Amino acid sequence: MAKAADRRGRPRESDVAEETLRLGPLADFIGFHLRLAQEASFQAFARRVRDYKMRPGRFAVLALIGENPGISQTALGRAAGRDKSTLTPALNDLVRRSLVKRRRVASDRRSYALSLTAKGERLLDELTLHARAHDRLLDEIVGLKHKSEFIRTLRRLTMSLV
Amino acid sequence: MAKAADRRGRPRESDVAEETLRLGPLADFIGFHLRLAQEASFQAFARRVRDYKMRPGRFAVLALIGENPGISQTALGRAAGRDKSTLTPALNDLVRRSLVKRRRVASDRRSYALSLTAKGERLLDELTLHARAHDRLLDEIVGLKHKSEFIRTLRRLTMSLV
DNA sequence: CTAGGATAGTTTGAGTACCAACAATTAACG
DNA sequence: CGTTAATTGTTGGTACTCAAACTATCCTAG
Secondary structure (H helix, E strand, C coil): CCCCCCCCCCCCHHHCCCCCCCCHHHHHCHHHHHHHHHHHHHHHHHHHCHHHCCCHHHHHHHHHHHHCCCECHHHHHHHHCCCHHHHHHHHHHHHHCCCEEEEECCCCCCCEEEEECHHHHHHHHHHHHHHHHHHHHHHHHHCHHHHHHHHHHHHHHHHHHC | CCCCCCCCCCCCHHHCCCCCCCCHHHHHCHHHHHHHHHHHHHHHHHHHCHHHCCCHHHHHHHHHHHHCCCECHHHHHHHHCCCHHHHHHHHHHHHHCCCEEEEECCCCCCCEEEEECHHHHHHHHHHHHHHHHHHHHHHHHHCHHHHHHHHHHHHHHHHHHC
């Protein structure tokens, strides 16, 4: 049947068989695989906590505020890797849902000090359980032996690139 | 000065010093670091090819079509990890820019056979140069020794999660 | 004490993503 | 055949993203 004949050289039309796609240079690009893996993990987590109307980004915001009460929106943006303008509507929503409090700061009236409400803390605790379960699944795939090295590499990428 | 005193237990207000943010459970979550690294890599590449009005996603689409001429939009979506509905406007744009051709298929009149124009091929070749340079930078950060293991792990995540 | 520049947060605009619903077409099966 | 089911690509809805322009406030020189 000679389904895909010669894998080198320029591809020809009928060569494409859906299951055996050629990735070409993409196959070796870290960025490409990083994107696919991130999207897959994102979707899996989103499915898991769908009922809470929370996505990974919102959870990260909640967790970061919980860990750093009094944090400003700009600092939060840096920590979460998002532009400050992205956080405005997200925080509006979290405030509207009575999960987060915005408090004006006396010493600098431009900025807000963010913190969780009691309800926000409760929800965070609950979500953290799901997040842990999700991450245990990822641990399994990555392999506990490689996890710390894997995370170190990811951090190195984040830090070096900015 | 006791800047941040006790790192365990519930954080207190003045504890927040912007540079030394507490990540809490997030610190150990693969998904969180995956996201930050992906975004960093994405931005770095986007900056590099800004003049071409191309982002990583568009480049991947172009590269996948180049490697698999005659591919359908659905198959392309699967390969690029995107919903088919996302590709419609992206392909419209690429066709409008005379980089990609959509050809109707006689055997299945529902689907298109995608291929690059000569102009598309030229641009792809040029972009691939930049992509290689970008990835060499990533290689350096990851370390050539760990690269293949790192990519294997990313692929494992992508495959296992879907 | 006042003009200039930096910074915090918001708004707006363009781009991208998913999903669900849809029309056109093809395949499967009685 | 002919009805039903599956598939291809598009559209519409919602959500999220960045970047640039904007307002309000703060800081720093002179």
